Amino acid sequence: MKPLDPRLLREARSVRGWVLASAAFAIGVTACVVVSAFAIAQALAPVVSGTATLADVRTPLVVLAVAVVARAVLAWAAERTAHASAAQVIGELRGRLLDHATRLPHRWRTEHGAGVVVLATRGLDDLEPYLVRYLPQLLLAATLTPATLAVVLTQDLLSGLLLAFTLPLVPLFMWLVGVTTATFARGRLAVLERQGAQLLDLLAGLTTLRALGREVGPGTRVRRLGEAYRRTTMSTLRVAFLSGGVLELLATLGVALVAVGIGLRLVEGDLTLVTGLTVLVLAPEVYLPLRMVGTHFHASADGVAAAERTFAVLDEPLPASGTLPVPDWSRIEVRGLGVRAGERGYWAPRSVDAVIRPGEILALAGPSGSGKTTTAMAMLGLQPADAGGVRLVDDSTPTGEAGTPLEDVDPAAWWAQVAWVPQRPSFGPGSVAERAGGTSDHVVQAAAATGLDRVVARRGGWTTALGQGGTGLTVGVSVGESQRLALTAALARGARLVVVDEPTAHLDPLAEAEVLAALRGAADAGAAVVVIAHRPTTLAAADHVVRVDGG
Incomplete structure (x- = not known):
């Protein structure tokens, strides 16, 4: 300098x-x-x-x-x-x-x-x-x-x-x-x-x-x-x-x-x-x-x-940001999606095609490092594509209509319609109620669906304090419990697109069944649900399974 x-x-x-x-x-x-x-x-x-x-x-x-x-x-x-x-x-x-x-x-x-x-x-x-x-x-x-x-x-x-x-x-x-x-x-x-x-x-x-x-x-x-x-x-x-x-x-x-x-x-x-x-x-x-x-x-x-x-x-260039309002969409199409992994020329993912509609659960499967999370990030508008892309399509439009590229849509408007639950959620300091979005009827119902209500009862109630990253100032939570907390917050929002990364990886069979039932309930309520999955039970619960490969 x-x-x-x-x-x-x-x-x-x-x-x-x-x-x-x-x-x-x-x-x-x-x-x-x-x-x-x-x-x-x-x-x-x-x-x-x-x-x-x-x-x-x-x-x-x-x-x-x-x-x-x-x-x-x-x-x-x-x-x-x-x-x-x-x-x-x-x-x-x-x-x-x-x-x-x-x-x-x-x-x-x-x-x-x-x-x-x-x-x-x-x-x-x-x-x-x-x-x-x-x-x-x-x-x-x-x-x-x-x-x-x-x-x-x-x-x-x-x-x-x-x-x-x-x-x-x-x-x-x-x-x-x-x-x-x-x-x-x-x-x-x-x-x-x-x-x-x-x-x-x-x-x-x-x-x-x-x-x-x-x-x-x-x-x-x-x-x-x-x-x-x-x-x-x-x-x-x-x-x-x-x-x-x-x-x-x-x-x-x-x-x-x-x-x-x-x-x-x-x-x-x-x-x-x-x-x-x-x-x-x-x-x-x-x-x-x-x-x-x-x-x-x-x-x-x-x-x-x-x-x-x-x-x-x-000096790192920002991806292009769209300005269009979010159109009415009845399906999300992923067409030939490819993202380069760094400067190695390796694609992760490579040429992914998928269609997800409200009321359905789509599972993304594939080996580790193949680009499943990157594909989900592209659907959320957080990762630009190097090939292909993601489009919002309305079935009521005339035949041949290509839909609206997600990259042309205002990101803030799109993010207001989506919810994302990572594999290891992280929370700032606050109570369980604050991290879940309150204690309204929607939150309580979502907690009952995900099994968070039992965690809350066992941990001391909705006012239990959480520390940075989910490590408690008063009490700590496990990875599985933090995932159920994040999933509860996502479902309570009523988002049209819910993307979840390995939601059952850290759960016992009973809790796994509850989470899968909660995702099915979100789909039945009209949400399009995308799940990144490895476990056979999670893949079996999906309506469609798309294999993601790199190369």
Whole structure:
């Protein structure tokens, strides 16, 4: 990412106001520094020469005090504004990231979702040092360094030329070391995303792993990932310390050369004491902003890497979104549906044909990885097709009418008519009643049909609290129970299309029979029901079975 990347200005509009505020603070600090240098020189010159009186130093000391106080106030205001602006910018960028990621195709979210979760939480938080420290210091370097160098040139041409010749060495070494640091930072972020994704997977399957006695192996893998993350972090810190030492050495040598030159000319009488002191006070200020830019750059390298990854996600093209209202439909036709699996050229699914009507149950069968869930996502309007497509057809239209392509329909309007129950539903914090959609008659009837009513009675009633992901703050629920909860919410909505992924995979025979009966009841009530299934009992309960293959 560039020092001030235009993409950041484009994606997070609030950063523009912070840039203008930082520039204003930088101009104010620059004025205070220059005034302070002249005041210090005017106050010290008569003291050093031994001719000082109270009248000689009173005015310079008052000016110096005012400049120091003004600089302190500006620094306080800049710091306060920086933290508030950083929180606003990160929040805006996080919102843009999540909004964009949720609108990307289902397959992309499946492959990259865990990385986006890490990026939106821990990753973007690392952007704060960039906004609070690096960016203000960069703007200060753009104002204070040229201004102080210009003042030195007007006061002592020789010292100014010496600073002008040594000054470019600082950004040169900053660039050389910065390239290495950026590589380490990107590696650190990649390790963090990979570790976060694996940790989420392990936590999701922790119960199963413990039941099978296999919790030791994953723990060892997490420790290895943690050690790799530690080594990458320490590598970044080593580079940062090395670059800091190089910049300090360059600045020290530059100031030392100026000081030696001033001392020799003062002895020879070629320079006045006031001028020499002014230049000597300003010389470190010429280097200071660039040194601090280098220091804060390394502190913000992780945030820069996170921002680049965020921009990469935001650059992912969104599927075309339709604008047509949902037409009256009497069947959904899947014609030659095919979706490519990544960049491998593998189709999953490959050329699927199916017809689903209200009042029927359609089962999607096939081996794992063949594209059954992807086919269901295409019916829900969550996955664009690379070949063929999904159409909404009205039997009352004239013969030959092709129907309306689902991709041309307004997604929000279509999603209002559908319900989706994944294989592992996840719930945010709240009560069972809130997650089921209330306790109305529709919800109670749906709960009775799915067997959720017995779960509710056994777990403590509809007010039982659930935690994130269905892990209870007060009580936990099993995968099968969470599926029945999600199915209850879906059936209570009265959706015209209900899509369910492996609804009986985690149920005993009695609960399985109840869920299949509930799906049949939804179909009899006029819903088109699509079931992703492997179990023979589920396939037998369907009116039609479509085999899905990849290749």
